[in-house]
Amino acid sequence: xxxxxxxxxxxxxxxxxxxxxxxxxxxxxxxxxxxxxxxxxxxxxxxxxxxxxxxxxxxxxxxxxxxxxxxxxxxxxxxxxxxxxxxxxxxxxxxxxxxxxxxxxxxxxxxxxxxxxxxxxxxxxxxxxxxxxxxxxxxxxxxxxxxxxxxxxxxxxxxxxxxxxxxxxxxxxxxxxxxxxxxxxxxxxxxxxxxxxxxxxxxxxxxxxxxxxxxxxxxxxxxxxxxxxxxxxxxxxxxxxxxxxxxxxxxxxxxxxxxxxxxxxxxxxxxxxxxxxxxxxxxxxxxxxxxxxxxxxxxxxxxxxxxxxxxxxxxxxxxx
Amino acid sequence: xxxxxxxxxxxxxxxxxxxxxxxxxxxxxxxxxxxxxxxxxxxxxxxxxxxxxxxxxxxxxxxxxxxxxxxxxxxxxxxxxxxxxxxxxxxxxxxxxxxxxxxxxxxxxxxxxxxxxxxxxxxxxxxxxxxxxxxxxxxxxxxxxxxxxxxxxxxxxxxxxxxxxxxxxxxxxxxxxxxxxxxxxxxxxxxxxxxxxxxxxxxxxxxxxxxxxxxxxxxxxxxxxxxxxxxxxxxxxxxxxxxxxxxxxx
Numbered sequence: 001x002x003x004x005x006x007x008x009x010x011x012x013x014x015x016x017x018x019x020x021x022x023x024x025x026x027x028x029x030x031x032x033x034x035x036x037x038x039x040x041x042x043x044x045x046x047x048x049x050x051x052x053x054x055x056x057x058x059x060x061x062x063x064x065x066x067x068x069x070x071x072x073x074x075x076x077x078x079x080x081x082x083x084x085x086x087x088x089x090x091x092x093x094x095x096x097x098x099x100x101x102x103x104x105x106x107x108x109x110x111x112x113x114x115x116x117x118x119x120x121x122x123x124x125x126x127x128x129x130x131x132x133x134x135x136x137x138x139x140x141x142x143x144x145x146x147x148x149x150x151x152x153x154x155x156x157x158x159x160x161x162x163x164x165x166x167x168x169x170x171x172x173x174x175x176x177x178x179x180x181x182x183x184x185x186x187x188x189x190x191x192x193x194x195x196x197x198x199x200x201x202x203x204x205x206x207x208x209x210x211x212x213x214x215x216x217x218x219x220x221x222x223x224x225x226x227x228x229x230x231x232x233x234x235x236x237x238x239x240x241x242x243x244x245x246x247x248x249x250x251x252x253x254x255x256x257x258x259x260x261x262x263x264x265x266x267x268x269x270x271x272x273x274x275x276x277x278x279x280x281x282x283x284x285x286x287x288x289x290x291x292x293x294x295x296x297x298x299x300x301x302x303x304x305x306x307x308x309x310x311x312x313x314x315x316x317x318x319x320x
Numbered sequence: 321x322x323x324x325x326x327x328x329x330x331x332x333x334x335x336x337x338x339x340x341x342x343x344x345x346x347x348x349x350x351x352x353x354x355x356x357x358x359x360x361x362x363x364x365x366x367x368x369x370x371x372x373x374x375x376x377x378x379x380x381x382x383x384x385x386x387x388x389x390x391x392x393x394x395x396x397x398x399x400x401x402x403x404x405x406x407x408x409x410x411x412x413x414x415x416x417x418x419x420x421x422x423x424x425x426x427x428x429x430x431x432x433x434x435x436x437x438x439x440x441x442x443x444x445x446x447x448x449x450x451x452x453x454x455x456x457x458x459x460x461x462x463x464x465x466x467x468x469x470x471x472x473x474x475x476x477x478x479x480x481x482x483x484x485x486x487x488x489x490x491x492x493x494x495x496x497x498x499x500x501x502x503x504x505x506x507x508x509x510x511x512x513x514x515x516x517x518x519x520x521x522x523x524x525x526x527x528x529x530x531x532x533x534x535x536x537x538x539x540x541x542x543x544x545x546x547x548x549x550x551x552x553x554x555x556x557x558x559x560x561x562x563x564x565x566x567x568x569x570x
Contacts, residue, residue, distance in 0.1 A: 061422070062418060085423065087422060089422055091415065093414075099348050109423070112341070112424075
């Protein structure tokens with residue numbers, strides 16, 4: 001099943017993937033995947049072995065699909081050299097050119113992209129990821145997080161229209177992760193298509209709400225993850241209602257609220273009692289809960305969905 | 321800095337890219353370990369030449385020609401293999417090739433840079449010692465000219481062959497050794513037909529033509545001895561470029 005929702009702010013697709021499959025021997029890595037991406041940040045999610053990295057490699061032309069077509073800016077990235085100059089990639093593997101310092105490495109990327117002033121562009125790219133262009137230590141002497149930032153810097157030198165990042169937050173400390181997430185959001189807002197693969201879901205949530213979910217080589221969902229969650233009618237929504245009269249409200253909900261079940265959570269230190277509701281009709285529930293609270297003379301303090309975060313959506317999508 | 325999503329139409333000037341990749345590969349492949357190992361082999365070759373010179377052989381031109389032939393047939397290809405297969409092969413193995421490949425640069429630029437880097441390293445580290453060792457035994461001008469020409473042609477052809485091998489095979493070093501020791505050293509020494517498919521047959525023909533000495537299976541003219549290996553160079557580089565453009569990048 002593929003859940004497809006309209007993606008806001010997409011006019012002309014930068015990436016178009018149509019019926020793409022890829023297999024290695026007998027193993028199907030990617031199976032009949034189709035989607036398109038425009039500007040902005042999109043998170044690519046999926047469990048290990050789902051085919052995320054293979055998909056990213058195909059998007060960059062690093063490996064051809066066995067079936068289907070991939071177009072970046074209307075051209076095949078596998079064969080069209082000018083299009084490669086509009087793509088930036090941060091690959092998952094850690095290997096970089098060991099003989100180089102960060103500046104030389106990023107400068108080389110600028111030269112290969114035909115940048116007119118590679119020194120200036122390399123300095124700017126390194127400054128963007130908070131690295132010192134004057135640091136002449138070899139990259140091998142850098143920490144994992146610093147290497148990761150060098151890899152991001154080299155991907156920025158050509159002012160890419162499509163930026164593909166495979167697990168770019170690996171090895172970064174929390175402050176650097178925050179900085180990188182802000183950077184990716186800024187790059188997306190500047191008119192780029194930024195595709196970020198990550199398994200750290202709470203951080204992916206900070207990139208934005210647009211996701212591509214891949215499970216077992218297939219595209220399980222694409223679009224805004226909250227909207228995807230709303231379409232999952234077979235999975236009851238869990239909603240917590242904090243109130244001063246949980247038992248009265250729970251009884252009213254069971255009687256008239258269109259809920260599948262309720263559970264009362266006892267009060268704790270600094271936390272009032274609450275009612276946790278399972279419902280397949282979240283919009284209706286939201287409309288009726290206030291009316292029912294008024295009917296039983298209860299005060300509502302908080303109505304919070306418990307499972308429309310990205311992690312829940314992801315879990316529902318990838319688990320059989 | 322705002323990205324524009326228009327379809328790009330041209331590729332940048334390739335000369336700066338060639339120079340940059342050449343410098344990268346030169347620095348990457350000339351590791352201390354490789355330089356010491358091949359330098360030691362070259363030193364052994366020179367030391368052996370000194371011993372031969374001191375022993376004052378009866379036919380010093382014949383001995384020097386045979387020694388040059390042995391060096392050009394084994395030491396040179398082994399040294400070229402060590403550097404040539406590693407230029408792009410190491411990058412393919414560790415995954416860093418993506419930083420060269422995903423650029424608006426044709427594959428032939430990378431391949432030519434790898435070939436040029438291999439030649440640049442091998443001429444001083446193995447070509448010059450072979451010429452020196454030959455001169456130590458017999459400083460005959462025709463022999464030295466044959467060794468210089470044969471050495472340059474051998475380095476050129478083997479470099480192209482092993483750069484190609486580094487792209488084609490995941491374990492290019494053992495495959496290259498099989499080619500040098502089993503194919504060229506054993507199978508191609510068995511007869512004239514097989515000898516046509518071994519670079520060393522053409523190199524020894526160059527030596528034989530320059531010195532007038534008789535060398536086994538040196539059956540080709542000077543022109544063939546030079547042109548065929550150079551043709552192999554062109555074909556191997558063309559194939560390597562095509563292969564690199566179509567290879568799967570990790």
